[in-house]
Amino acid sequence: MTDVNVIINEKIEKFGKERQALMPILQGIVADKNYITEDELLLVAETLDLSAADVYGTATFYTFLDVVPRGKYVIRVCKTISCHMAGKDQIIDTLEKTLSIKLGETTTDKKFTLLQANCMGWCHKGPVMLINDEVYPELTPEKAIAIIAEYIAK
Amino acid sequence: MKDKKLTKVDLIFENDGTCATTVLDKVRAMAQDDVIMEMIDSGLKGRGGAGFPTGLKWKFTKAENSFDKYIVCNADEGEPGTFKDREILDTVPEKVFVGMTIAGYSVGAKIGYLYIRAEYNFLLKKLNQKLDAFNVKIKDKGFDFTIEIRSGAGAYICGEESALFESIEGKRGEPRNKPPYPTVAGLFGKPTAINNVETLVYATMIMKYGAASFKLMGTQDSRGSKVFSVSGDTPNAGIYELELGMTVEDFVNDFGDGDTKAVQVGGASGICVPRKKFADMIIGYEGVPTGGSMMLFNSTRSMYNVLKDYLEFFAEESCGQCTPCRIGCQQLLQGIEAVKRGEKHPSYLDSLKKLAETMKLSAKCGLGQSVANPFSSIVDNFREEIIY
Ligand SMILES: Cc1cc2nc3c(=O)[nH]c(=O)nc-3n(C[C@H](O)[C@H](O)[C@H](O)COP(=O)(O)O)c2cc1C
Ligand code: SF4
Ligand code: FES
Numbered sequence: 001m002t003d004v005n006v007i008i009n010e011k012i013e014k015f016g017k018e019r020q021a022l023m024p025i026l027q028g029i030v031a032d033k034n035y036i037t038e039d040e041l042l043l044v045a046e047t048l049d050l051s052a053a054d055v056y057g058t059a060t061f062y063t064f065l066d067v068v069p070r071g072k073y074v075i076r077v078c079k080t081i082s083c084h085m086a087g088k089d090q091i092i093d094t095l096e097k098t099l100s101i102k103l104g105e106t107t108t109d110k111k112f113t114l115l116q117a118n119c120m121g122w123c124h125k126g127p128v129m130l131i132n133d134e135v136y137p138e139l140t141p142e143k144a145i146a147i148i149a150e151y152i153a154k
Numbered sequence: 155m156k157d158k159k160l161t162k163v164d165l166i167f168e169n170d171g172t173c174a175t176t177v178l179d180k181v182r183a184m185a186q187d188d189v190i191m192e193m194i195d196s197g198l199k200g201r202g203g204a205g206f207p208t209g210l211k212w213k214f215t216k217a218e219n220s221f222d223k224y225i226v227c228n229a230d231e232g233e234p235g236t237f238k239d240r241e242i243l244d245t246v247p248e249k250v251f252v253g254m255t256i257a258g259y260s261v262g263a264k265i266g267y268l269y270i271r272a273e274y275n276f277l278l279k280k281l282n283q284k285l286d287a288f289n290v291k292i293k294d295k296g297f298d299f300t301i302e303i304r305s306g307a308g309a310y311i312c313g314e315e316s317a318l319f320e321s322i323e324g325k326r327g328e329p330r331n332k333p334p335y336p337t338v339a340g341l342f343g344k345p346t347a348i349n350n351v352e353t354l355v356y357a358t359m360i361m362k363y364g365a366a367s368f369k370l371m372g373t374q375d376s377r378g379s380k381v382f383s384v385s386g387d388t389p390n391a392g393i394y395e396l397e398l399g400m401t402v403e404d405f406v407n408d409f410g411d412g413d414t415k416a417v418q419v420g421g422a423s424g425i426c427v428p429r430k431k432f433a434d435m436i437i438g439y440e441g442v443p444t445g446g447s448m449m450l451f452n453s454t455r456s457m458y459n460v461l462k463d464y465l466e467f468f469a470e471e472s473c474g475q476c477t478p479c480r481i482g483c484q485q486l487l488q489g490i491e492a493v494k495r496g497e498k499h500p501s502y503l504d505s506l507k508k509l510a511e512t513m514k515l516s517a518k519c520g521l522g523q524s525v526a527n528p529f530s531s532i533v534d535n536f537r538e539e540i541i542y
Binding site for chain 1: 231232233234235236237239240271272273274275276304305306307308309310321322323324325326327328383384385386387391392393422449455459460463464467470471473
């Protein structure tokens with residue numbers, strides 16, 4: 001993990017110390033640390049000279065800018081219509097059993113968080129899930145178990 | 155009018171390797187107004203859903219007197235059932251960059267932003283590499299234009315143009331009041347031409363082959379071809395470029411599974427076409443317009459579940475800024491659930507339809523305004539499935 005100051009400075013160098021640097025900074029923190037802590041939000045606010053409420057309000061608007069603790073691997077299963085018809089419920093059941101958590105929860109070892117999300121642009125190959133930025137289309141329960149096993153081994 | 159049959163086209167994904175260079179050289183040698191005239195003449199309308207004539211959008215942006223102007227490529231692609239922009243960016247990204255450059259040259263913009271949804275982060279590495287080379291290439295060719303990439307963070311509403319601008323500016327993605335339109339005051343308050351990924355690739359192809367050949371395809375109101383994202387109950391799910399002007403029936407004959415009872419044209423915010431209307435309904439601006447999402451449902455599907463899925467989507471993705479949409483989406487969802495459970499009389503559906511119509515008139519942006527499309531078309535055509 002990178003020091004949060006390093007991430008902030010890197011983004012400011014690229015995007016300037018203006019408001020438009022806010023999204024890239026928050027995205028950078030999530031990419032490195034999976035979620036943004038309260039202290040980090042305060043630090044970002046101070047650095048960009050914005051109110052803490054404004055930064056918090058912006059972060060919480062976006063589902064990918066998590067401000068609650070998340071595991072190292074955030075699993076997002078598509079729940080929208082085409083994936084629903086293709087069997088996303090079975091995939092979620094399988095993942096819940098495999099990871100011993102419910103939707104919305106994080107494993108005790110902080111490795112996995114299981115979430116649902118809306119259409120991710122793979123409707124012809126549903127059901128589909130994202131693990132962090134990685135896409136896994138055309139899932140079956142067996143495939144989902146195998147993919148999780150790979151991540152557990154990492 | 156029903157003379158068009160289903161015809162496959164290969165323009166968007168055509169990949170001859172030299173396209174970028176030939177088109178850029180050709181455009182560089184033309185006057186800005188001539189490029190815009192060619193676009194107007196082609197009849198190309200925006201492929202992101204709203205269908206505004208692209209040439210006119212560029213003309214309005216050029217007409218504004220401002221030192222700073224911007225081009226934005228909308229790659230937020232959040233409409234359920236749409237996945238063609240991902241494929242375009244994955245396979246022919248350079249043609250998207252060329253389209254942005256043509257737009258920039260025509261309107262006098264020096265910076266172009268490609269706003270891409272977070273779900274497509276996996277494309278970023280490749281896109282950035284290609285883009286670095288491309289930015290150098292256009293400088294060498296004498297274009298005063300640079301393209302940068304900005305990422306979304308999981309919000310469907312950021313596909314709405316003014317919400318997208320807010321997002322690039324580092325704010326909550328809440329749509330703005332219109333007017334002013336983006337061509338007058340868009341990104342950072344400056345004149346901005348914003349186009350969908352596919353629209354920009356068509357711009358590239360129109361400059362390559364000329365407006366005349368593009369115009370030969372399609373109909374009076376819907377010129378050219380379009381990329382369709384086909385999903386649901388079909389043996390042929392995938393991405394297809396088809397000439398515009400076919401009927402839903404033509405489409406179902408090719409893509410259906412023999413038991414198609416309805417096609418949702420245009421995604422969750424689009425219109426549900428039931429079997430009895432397949433033969434007369436043209437896919438295009440004269441019938442059902444679409445950003446490309448075509449979802450097929452066969453007789454095993456409950457249209458109640460389909461509508462409920464859509465309403466859940468809208469209730470979650472509503473930005474919450476205006477009351478008709480924030481409350482309306484929830485009430486529509488709770489309303490059909492109550493009718494289903496028998497807690498409300500079936501005639502309550504008519505009150506809900508009125509609510510959806512009110513949202514069309516009073517919601518601030520296209521999200522809230524378009525919920526009536528799926529709601530009324532599903533309730534009208536599949537009322538028994540909603541009630542029982
Ligand atoms: C809720 C909502 C979501 C939208 N999402 C997208 C999108 O993901 N991609 C897109 O190109 N246009 C989207 N649009 C349409 C844009 O606001 C805009 O009209 C379009 O980007 C213009 O490009 P075009 O003229 O090339 O179609 C959306 C509109 C609304 C109201
Ligand atoms: S219509 Fe819905 S999405 Fe649009 S501004 Fe209003 S609340 Fe936000
Ligand atoms: S519905 Fe799941 S990716 Fe589109």
